[in-house]
Amino acid sequence: MASWALELLGFSLSLLGLIGTLIATILPHWWRSAHVGTNIITAVAYVKGLWMECVWHSTGVYQCQAHRSQLALPADLRAARAMMVTSCLLSVLAAAIAVVGMRCTRCAEGSPAKASIAGSGGIGFIGAGLLCLVPVSWSTSDIVMDFYNPTLPAGMKYEIGQALYLGFVSSTLTMLGGALLGASCLGEEPPFPPHSGSGPGASKGNHAPSLTSASHSGYRLSDYV
Numbered sequence: 149m150a151s152w153a154l155e156l157l158g159f160s161l162s163l164l165g166l167i168g169t170l171i172a173t174i175l176p177h178w179w180r181s182a183h184v185g186t187n188i189i190t191a192v193a194y195v196k197g198l199w200m201e202c203v204w205h206s207t208g209v210y211q212c213q214a215h216r217s218q219l220a221l222p223a224d225l226r227a228a229r230a231m232m233v234t235s236c237l238l239s240v241l242a243a244a245i246a247v248v249g250m251r252c253t254r255c256a257e258g259s260p261a262k263a264s265i266a267g268s269g270g271i272g273f274i275g276a277g278l279l280c281l282v283p284v285s286w287s288t289s290d291i292v293m294d295f296y297n298p299t300l301p302a303g304m305k306y307e308i309g310q311a312l313y314l315g316f317v318s319s320t321l322t323m324l325g326g327a328l329l330g331a332s333c334l335g336e337e338p339p340f341p342p343h344s345g346s347g348p349g350a351s352k353g354n355h356a357p358s359l360t361s362a363s364h365s366g367y368r369l370s371d372y373v
Contacts, residue, residue, distance in 0.1 A: 158328025168318030228283035235279035242272025267333030273326030284315035
């Protein structure tokens with residue numbers, strides 16, 4: 149019963165991590181303009197993401213424009229795109245594999261490899277969490293280094309956006325859920341040993357010799373009376 153609860157908890161956390169990773173991939177709030185310098189009150193705020201750049205005006209107007217040229221993008225941005233998309237796809241594949249191997253489903257029921265399938269799904273979730281963690285950590289490190297770079301103008305500095313915080317939380321949930329799925333696989337109960345010495349099988353195997361078998365052995369029961 150405890151292993152079932154561990155599987156469900158791990159699968160739920162991994163699904164939450166998948167949803168958070170997908171939202172962090174789509175949101176444009178990876179980089180947001182830093183209000184530093186002598187004049188911190190600005191009429192325009194900029195946010196950038198993997199797929200688009202947005203401008204927020206003090207009048208309430210919010211405009212976004214997608215990155216049109218793929219080849220003109222920096223190499224780190226293209227790598228972050230690829231890793232985040234791969235993380236989402238790997239999480240979906242791991243979820244499908246975990247559903248097949250979980251004890252609460254009827255897929256592959258009775259198969260000795262059912263627990264191993266669930267463990268494979270957990271490993272897939274851990275890999276997906278790592279793929280999400282790498283670009284998020286990479287982008288955060290670049291933002292912090294540029295922010296404290298004295299040679300960089302204040303207008304070109306950015307701060308950590310909300311999508312990066314969401315990416316950290318999502319990758320942690322995904323890896324934690326995958327680890328719980330793997331732990332539930334290791335805690336599988338061994339099959340029941342065959343009954344011996346008692347029960348219907350024992351009564352059939354240890355029954356007293358019948359009259360017919362006694363008579364065929366060369367002795368008659370009347371000789372012992």
